Amino acid sequence: xxxxxxxxxxxxxxxxxxxxxxxxxxxxxxxxxxxxxxxxxxxxxxxxxxxxxxxxxxxxxxxxxxxxxxxxxxxxxxxxxxxxxxxxxxxxxxxxxxxxxxxxxxxxxxxxxxxxxxxxxxxxxxxxxxxxxxxxxxxxxxxxxxxxxxxxxxxxxxxxxxxxxxxxxxxxxxxxxxxxxxxxxxxxxxxxxxxxxxxxxxxxxxxxxxxxxxxxxxxxxxxxxxxxxxxxxxxxxxxxxxxxxxxxxxxxxxxxxxxxxxxxxxxxxxxxxxxxxxxxxxxxxxxxxxxxxxxxxxxxxxxxxxxxxxxxxxxxxxxxxxxxxxxxxxxxxxxxxxxxxxxxxxxxxxxxxxxxxxxxxxxxx
Numbered sequence: 292x293x294x295x296x297x298x299x300x301x302x303x304x305x306x307x308x309x310x311x312x313x314x315x316x317x318x319x320x321x322x323x324x325x326x327x328x329x330x331x332x333x334x335x336x337x338x339x340x341x342x343x344x345x346x347x348x349x350x351x352x353x354x355x356x357x358x359x360x361x362x363x364x365x366x367x368x369x370x371x372x373x374x375x376x377x378x379x380x381x382x383x384x385x386x387x388x389x390x391x392x393x394x395x396x397x398x399x400x401x402x403x404x405x406x407x408x409x410x411x412x413x414x415x416x417x418x419x420x421x422x423x424x425x426x427x428x429x430x431x432x433x434x435x436x437x438x439x440x441x442x443x444x445x446x447x448x449x450x451x452x453x454x455x456x457x458x459x460x461x462x463x464x465x466x467x468x469x470x471x472x473x474x475x476x477x478x479x480x481x482x483x484x485x486x487x488x489x490x491x492x493x494x495x496x497x498x499x500x501x502x503x504x505x506x507x508x509x510x511x512x513x514x515x516x517x518x519x520x521x522x523x524x525x526x527x528x529x530x531x532x533x534x535x536x537x538x539x540x541x542x543x544x545x546x547x548x549x550x551x552x553x554x555x556x557x558x559x560x561x562x563x564x565x566x567x568x569x570x571x572x573x574x575x576x577x578x579x580x581x582x583x584x585x586x587x588x589x590x591x592x593x594x595x596x597x598x599x600x601x602x603x604x605x606x607x608x609x610x611x612x613x614x615x616x617x618x619x620x621x622x623x624x625x626x627x628x629x630x631x632x633x634x635x636x637x638x639x640x641x642x643x644x645x646x647x648x649x650x651x652x653x654x655x656x
Contacts, residue, residue: 293325295371297362297381300332301343306484307450307570308401311426312377314451314643315399316341318650319375329365331358359384366392373397373421379404382416389419397422397654399448402567402589403491405433414439424448424653426568427589446653449592450570451646454638456550457577459630463551470539472555476510477619480556480580482549482571485519485540491565493585493605498525500612501534507616516541516552553578558618561590562605569593572600576637579630581623583614595640600627 296319298312312330317339319326326341331354333345344365346357362381366374366388374396376385385396398420409417414437417423423445425431434445472478483492497513505511515525515538522540529535544552553559559575560583572582572593584590585605586597594600601623603614617623626632639645 292372293327293369294319295327295329295362295365295369295374296377297329297374297385298331298377299380300330300345300347301328301338301341302330302333302335302345307568308377310453310570311399311401311450314453314646315375315377315650318451318643318647319654321647322651322654327365327369327371329358329362331355363388363391366394370394375399379409379413379417382420383410383412386412386416386419395421397424399424399426400430400434400567401426402430402433403565404567405430405437407437409437420444422446422654426450427592429589429591430567448649448653449641449646450568450573451643452570452573452577452637452641454577454634454642457553457574458550459579459634460550460554463555466548466551466555470512470514470541472512473510476512477508477557478512478514478555479504479615479619480514480516480552480559480575481561482516482544482552482559482575483561485515485517485521485525487519487521487524489519490521491563491588493562493564493611495521495525495528496562496605496608496611497560497615498528498532498534498538499608500615501529501537502532503609503612504615504619505534505537507612508619511537511615511619513538514541514552514556515539516544516549518543549574550578553580556580558583558615560611560615560618561585562603562611562614563590564588564605566590566593573637573641576600576633579634581618581627581633583611583618593641599633599637599640 328343332347334347344361346354349357377399529538562585566588568589582600586602603610621628
């Protein structure tokens with residue numbers, strides 16, 4: 292089929308939605324479809340052999356209008372059999388394309404993008420979509436809770452991990468030196484944007500748990516990868532708890548260094564309460580790093596209901612501390628702490644082959 296895939300972006304860093312969009316493009320192509328990409332923030336004319344239109348070359352003020360013009364013009368010119376939007380923000384535009392050209396469309400829901408305050412235009416787009424794809428059971432339920440959407444139209448398609456990029460490797464000495472890690476220090480890692488509006492990631496509760504973790508495990512460094520306007524609050528919190536020398540703010544880390552940061556860590560921890568899925572869990576496990584996740588959101592799907600990682604109450608600081616202590620003391624299934632075994636397990640469940648198999652079922656055109 293001739294498919295148009297819309298996304299915030301396919302190139303550069305873009306978090307979980309960008310990673311999902313890239314895997315979706317490759318997966319649809321591998322299933323035999325012709326795929327044309329339109330990315331709001333992209334500037335290139337092609338990506339991995341796919342034709343790519345992008346509005347990123349426009350001034351920021353005009354990018355939304357530029358993206359809309361590109362998407363609608365491309366629909367009119369190429370008459371795709373189906374449009375797939377990997378962000379709900381583009382739902383009203385896809386709805387317009389359906390009314391104007393009769394083009395069926397699918398919307399992908401990721402989690403906190405689905406909520407009671409959703410605009411009437413986005414609600415209408417969800418109700419008019421020929422298919423809604425949710426990345427986790429938690430996200431799917433949020434879609435159904437909006438009402439007006441038949442359960443049969445909402446399918447599950449979990450994120451996939453790029454097993455060729457996220458692999459088991461040696462502990463990177465260059466990063467240990469960069470962060471002045473001592474040989475005996477254990478590393479707890481979180482990768483997240485430090486935006487005040489994304490406090491649901493739970494990184495502040497890790498800071499609060501750190502004194503108890505250190506009392507039980509000795510020297511432990513909390514390495515926080517990501518940047519944003521919430522850093523000052525976290526720094527003040529660390530000072531008040533007298534753990535400021537044990538919390539390292541790595542800031543933004545380029546894509547090419549991300550896997551090495553996972554390999555540096557003894558445990559990856561993100562006790563979130565509003566994560567739609569959490570591809571960072573898959574990336575960490577594919578690098579052989581055991582994970583600790585919250586049991587209140589889509590993180591449950593990312594660790595396969597607790598089979599692949601440890602689940603705790605993300606709102607309970609004591610539970611977070613005890614969970615981290617258990618991970619650092621390797622209390623759990625032995626294969627969680629065997630890096631190659633953990634890599635193999637997550638690839639079997641969330642690798643590209645598994646993604647293709649689920650994709651084939653989710654998109655029965």
